[in-house]
Amino acid sequence: MKIEVEKNKEQIKIIPESEEDLWNLMLILKKGDYIYTKVFRDVSMKNSKRKERKPIDIKLKLENAEFQPLTGKLRIFGTIEEGPEQFGVKGRHQSGYISLGQEIIIERKEWDEKTLNKLKSSGPKGKALIIALDYDEYAISLITSLGVYNLESSSFYFSGKEDPNRENEIESALNDLVNRIIGYLSKERANVLIIAGPGNLKEILYDKIKKIVNNIKIIIDNVSNGGIAGINEVLRRDTIIEVLKEFSSIKAQEIVNEFMMLAAKDKEMIAYTLNEVYNVSKLGAISKLVILDKLIYSIDDKERTMAQEIIENAEKYRADVVIATEDSLVSPTLSNLGGVIAILRYKLPKKNY
Structure with missing residues (x-):
């Protein structure tokens, strides 16, 4: 991914170059971010009742982002904050796509180094x-x-x-x-x-x-x-x-297999469901984590916040973190376990969390 921090330090210019870039971009985007991009919209023409579909440059206040595998696109949705005045689009809801090779600008009050490094290190890991x-x-x-x-x-x-x-x-x-x-x-x-x-x-x-x-x-x-x-x-x-093994989809399967083995013989070495894993993450007890992406960009504020904090806590204590898509082979298993599983560093009776 090509990334450039603008002089005001509130804006970053990004050009995604792989599906992994789009995936990582989806993970770092937050509700309330501003995205400067080009979208297509049906707009009313001057002195005419008919509408035409035109490309327009807008500043979008983000509400949601959705990764679409194997399409080379990231779907975004929000409200138009700025746009061409002659079309009267300000305040309107708008969906659009971020495509491979497309330059966009993302605006946020503050960018932490961890997030920027995650974007800079993004790239295809192979197919x-x-x-x-x-x-x-x-x-x-x-x-x-x-x-x-x-x-x-x-x-x-x-x-x-x-x-x-x-x-x-x-x-x-x-x-x-x-x-x-x-x-x-x-x-x-x-x-x-x-x-x-x-x-x-x-x-x-x-x-x-x-x-x-x-x-x-x-x-x-x-x-x-x-x-x-x-x-x-x-x-x-x-x-x-x-x-x-460097592919996260395969790594996720390995961790799930290990989790299922421990579930059969040593349940104090595992945790699952959002609440359980959230609690053990605060203790720094997670060794390996697999979480479904849908939790990270859930429309439920509490669910999304817990999922994001789980990842932050796990990374803080250097756990192996794998984020699995809903299209992955492990998705059905993870869904049945509440969307997230953790293998612990040490035995931890459930009464302790």
Whole structure:
């Protein structure tokens, strides 16, 4: 992310360059911030009853921000504080988008160094493409630091083993698959490709791709199934976790797995639900934290404030903090546990908090 602090020290100029930048921007934005940006709005034209959709420069008083994965956009909503007088837009509600490569100015009375450093250190942590295939089906998924997303999945329909056309059908299907994979690698700028499956199709696919692409890391892995089931199996493999451990989506899964193990044998080493985790965070007892992003920008002031204080307290005591999106694989588990879990540094009976 490109960031420049203006001379008055109340404004920062930002150009997000990756989805991770948009994600981090969403996390630092606060209700009441002012954003100078360009939006499209239907405005009345002079001496005319009709309206035209025009781009206008405005100063928006922020009410809410919403990250939209895989779109390259951050949706913002608020009230127009300043805008072109001839259009009479001041005081009107307005939604808009912050896109990759778009320059915006954010105004706040005071910017602390911690927030600025978080923005300055933002950037893409890598992407991986996974394909799991067998002779019946395949699936392609994308892993980013923000979550795991299914890009496409479908079935194969090959003739029987005795049919002379079978080999040609397989060859044609794999060639088509290679072209789509190459397209995804280019579009998403993935730097790791994982090819998995139970049979020899994965090796054939690997050989075809290797002839075309030589600037990314390719990993072959054995799993029991193709399709979505194969993707999920890949995500549980230690070898893959090692390669992708810097991605927060994978790290979140690791912490959730550890949490569930402790929940079964040592409940005094864990805390969950917003109230419990908030209380242990004030004691500096958190070692590892996973929290859903929806709590951080909740419309409920109390909920949002507690979530933000949990993160601040955890970071203060150097805990591992992972913020998971609602699209991540751990989201259902976290939701059932109140949206946030913590692994503690030491045993802490619940009566103590």
